[in-house]
Amino acid sequence: MELRQLEYFLAVAEEGGFGRAAERLNIVQSAVSQQIRRLERELGLPLFDRSTRHVHLSAAGERLLPEARAVIAAAHRTRQVAAEIMAGTDGILRLGAIHGPGDRLYRTLAELAALAPRLQVRLKDAPLADRLAAVRSGELDAALVRALASAPGLRLIPVWTDPLYVALPASHPLAAEPVLRLEQLAHLPVRLTSREKNPPFHDLITGSFREAGIEPPPGPPFTSLQETLAEIGAGAPSWTVFYEVSGLPPALRVAFRPLAEPALVTFLAVRDRPLTAALRHLLVSFGAGPRDDGQPS
Template identity: 45%
Template sequence: MELRHLVSFVAVAEELHFGRAARRLHIVQPAVSQRIKALENEFGVLLFDRTAAGVGLTDSGQQLLRQARLVLSTADQFAALAGELAHRENAHAQFRIGTAEGMTTRLEHILAVLHDQEPTTPIQLESLPASERLAKVASGQLDAAFVRMLRPVSGLRGIPLWDDRLVAALPAQHPLAGEPALSFQRLASMPLRLSKRESSRTFVDTVLRACGSAGFTPELGGAFTTVQNTLALLGSGQPTWTVLYEEAATALPTRRVAFRRLTEPDVVVRTSLVVREVSPIVGRLVDISRSSGPGAVFGPAESETPEPPVIRAVAG
């Protein structure tokens, strides 16, 4: 017995017409007749009365119809469950990582080494706002996510990876560009281009707090759209400045813009890997990330005291 035979049996029983059943199944009528005959021959039971007046179910056919529907329903449930399990297995076979803006060359290096160590594991990246990265890690839609500036959240684990400093981007021809490093206060007289708070709340708040600690509230000048567009506008018209993560600046060489490390207050931004559990591949990703090193453009970062490898925390 084949499922297609039962499908044809149910179709004829519901249509009480071989031609309509064939059209419903998108096959020719002789094929339907052959399937019904095969069932009747296999079990030695007559399923339909065929008369000049039409087609009707026999008593045996009536009883077997209920069982046929039950078998087909069970087969549908089997197919649905198998499809769901296959989807889960395929998703689990991939290593899904949420990424943050500005990782650029560091991320390329991390992924290249991870691929060398895990050549058979497909890696999928999703660039999302921090809140969405966290939500997807919590729901299992991401296996891990890079997140800056953690704040405690129950149920997820934050593993410290590296510290990134903030740098000022300003016109290369501006007098301040001749200094090797700049305090926030030194930039107070220039308008600041800053992204909208709703698009990068933690970053914007960090920059504004640093300005406040330096004794001024910055004048906001011009929109911050994309990094590339903002840098292109920095040297045009009235001088302005903006703030970037040091890692992002290392991948943005440009003759018209100078990048200078910001000090006083010296703001250090920690990047962590957020996960639900530390699997072997997560452990490898942590080791690779920690050994990726700071960007070379601004020289080595100051040494720091090692922290415990895992902390209960999640992001902002």
């Protein structure tokens, strides 16, 4: 059974004849008659009574008419939804998420909901490597990533920038500075998270050390942020650098100061192909909408 056969059946039933149905469909009458006969053979039922000059629905045709209308309406709705998916106003957007800072992601999703109310966003929280692999495989449409310099096979589109913070003893003379530069911290032992735990962030910081021409002495190991802050406040002078996730953490005898540079850039990782309309809407919601040529600004 073909959809066009049901459309022809509906046209003949509503127009009351094969000729008028052909005019409505803008095809020849013989094509309408042929498709109706094929449909009747397939169903094993006569759909029209052709015993008089006028064409009338048979009892079987009368019963099947609302079913045919429902099928055609569903087909039209499917085409409409498909068009809306192509336009990015409907569908499902699968996004790899990160935590914080603040409610930035949720504000972005609220903007997206206002722009495309029927577009559903499904968030997936996973380690960085898993997020990138899921984008490459098509399991995710995009993923948020921090501080990543490159990702083979993917395009990285910057969507926001956050400051980095230095944590150091509140009694240290540098705590009096409103903003710190890496050069000022060159001789103070640094507690830096290991590369295995966060390669992009570790590379960002160590690369910034090299660019600034400094090599701070290594301090005690970085464990968790809260434990490291406690040791900075109570032990020998040292410092660490971190980014805000859900506000600055409480810590006794520790001062937090923004770092002049580098900043922490968050990217949207997407496959290296033209962006879908849904992804373009997402970038607009981030405030990083595409230029006229379709590439991100």
